[in-house]
Amino acid sequence: MNTEPKLTDQHVAAHFEMQLSGYYSGKVLGPNGSSYFYSEDIPSLSWNHSVLADPSNSSHLNFIKDQAACRHRQPAFFVRESELKHVMLALGDKCSVAREQWMICSRDTLLETPILGELEVRFSKEAVPPDDYCYVLENLFEDNKLNDRFRNFYVPTLKRSTLKAGTSVSHAVGYVEGEPVTCGSVYRAGSFAGLYSVGSIASRQNRGYGRQVSLALSQSALNEGAGDIFLQCVIGNHVERLYSSIGYVSVEKPGLISI
Known part of the structure; x- marks a missing residue:
């Protein structure tokens, strides 16, 4: 019996690691297992943001801001769909979100x-x-x-x-x-x-x-x-x-x- 595809944390992690061989230039490890992936040449937020960070945590938020600032980028972070509402409520009117469709x-x-x-x-x-x-x-x-x-x-x-x-x-x-x-x-x-x-x-x-x-x-x-x-x-x-x-x-x- 066929099962519907499901996006797992392993898929997401694989995407970011694979693109270190593509559009990302590198990554910086942050607090509690978070990472900041960046491109030295592409200014788009799609290639300059944090992963597995909780921006409602001050140490995570400061990490994101510091990494973005030293590369002259806007602070940004990738959030799974199930966490979006929680994160946006925590940040209030300080944030905006761009959604994308993942397919398998x-x-x-x-x-x-x-x-x-x-x-x-x-x-x-x-x-x-x-x-x-x-x-x-x-x-x-x-x-x-x-x-x-x-x-x-x-x-x-x-x-x-x-x-x-x-x-x-x-x-x-x-x-x-x-x-x-x-x-x-x-x-x-x-x-x-x-x-x-x-x-x-x-x-x-x-x-x-x-x-x-x-x-x-x-x-x-x-x-x-x-x-x-x-x-x-x-x-x-x-x-x-x-x-x-x-x-x-x-x-x-x-x-x-x-x-």
């Missing part, structure tokens, strides 16, 4: 949909993604100001990636007639896998390429021994529906609280 697929839920014949998917297991992967990330939007954000922050960070002990990665690029049009990555830590950075260049969107590269990466990770695969996405938009269409199940809506 397993061999039981992932669809066996064939890859589009026109799309050739190539994989790389080096820490640094190939140039064609970076090309896709730098051309995701029609607005060049948004593309510049990836060119100036995200791509340089990935080009300095090194795999931490116990972590592996599979980067994928999808080609149509030799042109790189879509990309994505799966990071692995033990039996856990996380799907990241899926996107297609602006001129080739809405053709199913992102869906297909997500499916190829997910199938590959499961075939290589992952127990399940998780991801994070915007709540309720077309991306969540895309992942649902290939077998990802919504499991939780944690929050990133900033003060």
Whole structure:
């Protein structure tokens, strides 16, 4: 009998540890098992915040503020959905929250949909993604100001990636007639896998390429021994529906609280 996927503390911990080989530059240990994960180059709060901290505890709150201040970041921390109400009540009007959708697929839920014949998917297991992967990330939007954000922050960070002990990665690029049009990555830590950075260049969107590269990466990770695969996405938009269409199940809506 199949069971519904569930987001565990082990999934959450695996995400943060895996991304020390991706977008995070490092972490600092704080009080009572808390940690602050940070990116030296990416200013987004998504890559600069504390984990397993209780901001209603003064030592935790001071730790978060100190780590954010020395990196010129806004204080922020990741909170599981079950704790959001408690934390926000404790902080009152001092805080705001951005929610995200976590989804999980397993061999039981992932669809066996064939890859589009026109799309050739190539994989790389080096820490640094190939140039064609970076090309896709730098051309995701029609607005060049948004593309510049990836060119100036995200791509340089990935080009300095090194795999931490116990972590592996599979980067994928999808080609149509030799042109790189879509990309994505799966990071692995033990039996856990996380799907990241899926996107297609602006001129080739809405053709199913992102869906297909997500499916190829997910199938590959499961075939290589992952127990399940998780991801994070915007709540309720077309991306969540895309992942649902290939077998990802919504499991939780944690929050990133900033003060």
